[in-house]
Amino acid sequence: MRVPLSWLAEYVELVPGTTPEEVHAALVKVGLEEEDVHTFEVQGPIVVGEVLDFVEEPQSNGKIIRWCQVRVAPDGEQAADGGEAVHGIVCGARNFFVGDQVVVTLPGSVLPGPFPIAARKTYGHVSDGMIASARELGLGEDHDGILRLSTLGIEAPVGTDAIALLGLDDAAIEINVTPDRGYAFSIRGVAREYAHATGARFRDPVERAEVADVSGDAFPVEIRDEAPIRGKIGASVFATRIVRGVDPSRPTPPWMIARLKLAGIRSLSLLVDITNYVMLELGQPIHGYDLDRLQGGIVVRRAQPGEQLTTLDEKERTLDAEDLLITDDRGPIGLAGVMGGADTEMGESTRNVLIEAANFDPVSIARTARRHKLPSEASKRFERGVDPQIAEAAAARVAQLMVELAGGTADTGSIVGEAPGRTAILLPHGFVTALVGVEATDDEVHDALAEIGGAVTGTDAGFEVVPPSWRPDLQLKQDLAEEVARLVGYHRIPSVLPVAPPGRGLTRSQRLRKQVADVLAGAGATEVLAFPFVTADENLRFGSVDGASVPQVKVANALDASTPYLRRSLLPGLIDVARRNLSRGFTDLDLFELGLVFLPAVGGTLGSAELPVGAALPADAALAALNAGLPAQPRHAAVLVLGDVVDKAPGQLPVAAGLADALDRVREIAFAAGVEVEFAQGSHHALHPGRTAEIRLGGAVIGYAGELHPAIADELDLPRVVAVAELDLDAVIAAGEPIEAHALGTFPAATQDLSLVVARDVPAAEVERAVREGADELLEHLALVDDYRGAGVAGDRKSLTFALRFRAPDRTLTAAEASEAKLAGAALAGERTGAAIRE
Known part of the structure; x- marks a missing residue:
């Protein structure tokens, strides 16, 4: 999750001058791992300029350039680079006019890349700077022409610092969000965690939303889930809001473009940008429909065999019976919680918008996203759990921004379903201390659990805690103990190397x-x-x-x-x-x-x-x-x-x-x-x-x-x-058995050879086994050294020669004793395999 600092500061008090590294350090204290810091990588002087005049000059290569005179400072003042108030600049773009305000990168500035700007001779002129496009500034992918401030709805005095004007002076921290803490995929969640870490005052962005009265005549919605997964209905809450008379051609304000860019989301259009902005702000995925393209009301249901849907990425998808869908009278118009359909998307002709803010079952959304190989910012949040209490407020916040930025008129809202309640968890007295190993007083436990948003009630047995709606991961008393340890401070837990219990190791x-x-x-x-x-x-x-x-x-x-x-x-x-x-x-x-x-x-x-459901431990x-x-x-x-x-x-x-x-x-x-x-x-x-x-x-x-x-x-x-x-x-x-080590013999060994003639089809291993057994304990070593088949041996027979070594542990063997042992082995081999000593 990437969090622009200017955005974070709207909902939690940041001391002026706080660096990204300091914010990272604070969040690490409450268990949010730091990843990176993102900036626009621009350095000034970059200013607002006014095009005074230009001359189009055809070149020998067929290209037409404009030799422009651009005012970069008020009359009588020096430019930010110390030069004249009017700069001559060569520009290859042709989408601007005399009188336009543009962004001018003066000599000495640096654009992302890094790309340093200097006065240089080109096309027969000395170009004293550059007129920048949105992509060159790092604001987007548009590189067809230079950035005209009028298209962003901006007008500022010539010479104004364009870095601050466009929000390019902002920075974003990036944190690693573990699967159990989905609430941190929002500015709201991270601001709350920063408040936990520093004690700064937290302002809930939900309170900024102007929630309208629910009207019975609002847009009709029905949740009809006849095949719930694990017994859970696919959608618990479905809130809508209608905004009429929007102007989709209005530009997205630069502060919003900059924040979305730092947060890792590309600016697409004003209406889409607003839905993405609120998703990042509150953690509630939002989807907007072109109201005039909808036919009838909305029904939330599972897919039927053979149904298909063309999603926003223009791919036609064959749906599965487990997929949760958003449908109208025509059929599917969106994969719930994953991606909307192409038929009802907001576009340049959209005038009336239906806003959807719903709460979907995490498992259902996760399976759909994986089944269709379609991860999205929405599914990433739903599969980790979204606060079911804020759907109505999120829809209202989108409506509020569309009225403010797109010129629409907000209509009444509607909401179907009810957010599920949370069950109280009993946290016994002393449980935190026993589990964590650090003394935590009852007051510290109470205050920590209240700070995370829990409803805490003291009893004789301990504390009864109703977890907040945005923390679906809090299910057990152990979860609550971890929260206390996190907020009281991991630094209080001593670093002690555990002692391995005796008698253990590899099996x-x-x-x-x-x-x-x-x-x-x-x-x-x-x-x-x-x-x-x-x-x-x-x-x-x-x-x-x-x-x-x-x-x-x-x-x-x-x-x-x-x-x-x-x-x-x-x-x-x-x-x-x-x-x-x-x-x-x-x-x-x-x-x-x-x-x-x-x-x-x-x-x-x-x-x-049958596979058990994942909601509980299988029997x-x-x-x-x-x-x-x-x-x-x-x-x-x-x-x-x-x-x-x-x-x-x-x-x-x-x-x-x-x-x-x-x-x-x-x-x-x-x-x-x-x-x-x-x-x-x-x-x-x-x-x-x-x-x-x-x-x-x-x-x-x-x-x-x-x-x-x-x-x-x-x-x-x-x-x-x-x-x-x-x-x-x-x-x-x-x-296998333990290998026993035997003492080396100190008495001389007696070596002899034994050649036995046996039928060709008798395995040498059987003969060897019989010789070894017959020679008994005096035989120290036996090896087959020759297998002869030829002259002197019958055609159906073979001669096997074994090298034998005899040794006694307590005396020197005589030749007669060694020969006796050898012949005993040969005799047993003769009995078992028909072997005879070769003459």
Whole structure:
């Protein structure tokens, strides 16, 4: 919200010479955050001049300029720049006449830009200054010609300071208004807050409005809301006022143009400017209709299927059944609280105006504005809550200004509906002190609540407070306590660093997830965060093992219509990151992501629960029904490796990524969580046949590792070999155990090799598991070092060679003890897998 200081000073006492920074500092005390300071960025001397004479001179480029003689000071006096009273000025505009009063920027002045003005030679003359247009002064966008003061209804002595005359010496502060304090979107609200902060006397601008008697013969209005949202009628109050015989051609006075400009609103026409001015002044959005274009009375109702409306921005909009409309006998003429319709807008032919000032339901207006992507100054205020008590006064204030500035005659007004009352809130004695932590006496509590406009009544239990009509955010005793703290002074609340309660910190799951990420990063992988939105085909490709149809969660308001589904797998996101980096020249990638996937059950009840209204906390049963309809959301871990894992160097050949690298990343995840996973030959329709492994934990399959199917890699413009893996991280964490550190052995180790011949279709992992179990506790380390298939081994068999290391914690092993343990392992492998020691 931008607040011109001259406007603010009309309703609260500002000490002469108060700077914008001082106003900001005062408002910060009551919780209004400062943003910026806005000025017209002009410096004098800029004065009122009179065109004495001019000569039109055609130029070789086809342009016609005027060599003007302009009086910039009374006869016999020096000009403001110290020069002669009459200046010669070159001007390219041709919309002025001899005798016109204009705005002259003399040498030494500065216009917005900044654009310094100096005497300069141009078109064969020395131009001693410049005759300014409205846009050059920062007053508007009109740059078709220079600014003639007669068009603004101004006449002033030659040499008068034009900066003060046009209101260009004003400044505006900008504050950040939080959603709960919509009343601060008005001069009225900010002036009241400044009074709270400084103790200055506040004058309510509502009192300036000349409210007329309500007439039964006034314009007919009916509120007919048959489908209220959350049980609340769309319009509680609808006030109208008629002004007849206005002259829309009259200029907007410069003081109003300047204030609107500083407040961030462009001047359009006098009638529209007046409605915007009152909206900024009181916080009540106003809409004006050309009365002669209306057919019949006004009905406020919800939209009907298929209805359309052309709004003021000349866009035709298809309406929704929830949209609240302003209609006449023809149909919709405006989106209530958002934007009016083009058919009834005030224009150059308007002579009679119907003024509307209503109070609409915030939720209804917010939904309409978002549905149609049509934010407006009106909807910004209505969706935060507008004072329902001032609609009639706001309509009267607009009528008053139209009579004063546009020459109209005010007719009687009418009002339909009744502003809802406020319920008293009990604030117990001592509650403020207990909540805020600072002693607040009963007198301070009473005075603070009375100052914000509350009706305060003392009782034995505490204070009963009826909040003011302009504060819809005050609903609970905690809200009142915050107001007391705000007005008594935040500075009284001590800055004390809270002490963390003992025994708290990261949960086990959080700690292990962090540990997994740290281990992967330490191994050289890069963590990424991909969008959770994918296509249906990506979910079928990577979220289904066999490519069969799977249930998916579709987002109703997807950010991108091409990816409206929540992911069932992390791999689409990793692949998208890889493709983007490849396109930018990064050919060696080692990526991982930890994130949620969304796995709705087949035939589940997703979305079947009815959404509760937002007016109150949902009941436990309603929350339980909503939670029951949510899909399973396990946390997965996924990795992707491509390119070279070892770079080419002198004496070193590059090593390309492959399945082994994906398996290593899975082992690192398992190690970080304190579990052991197993791998078995697997099948996944998106992975390379024969180069795919199931990841098993406790006999259950928790994921897959492998190389991306070559056809898919080619389709996605990826290298032929892309190693990937994905597993259920929640399952890994649930099975994880603390990693125990063992003392290093101090006795010598005994190493031996074991070669076993086994059928080709027997997984090496099964043989390894049997050898490990048979060798028992003396076996310290076992690794598969060779898989031989060739001469000396039958065609349907293979030879697996394992390197074994034995060590005892309390003695030096003999060769016989190591051999005995090795043969025990070989014997158990023979029983389970049919393996035999290779001769």
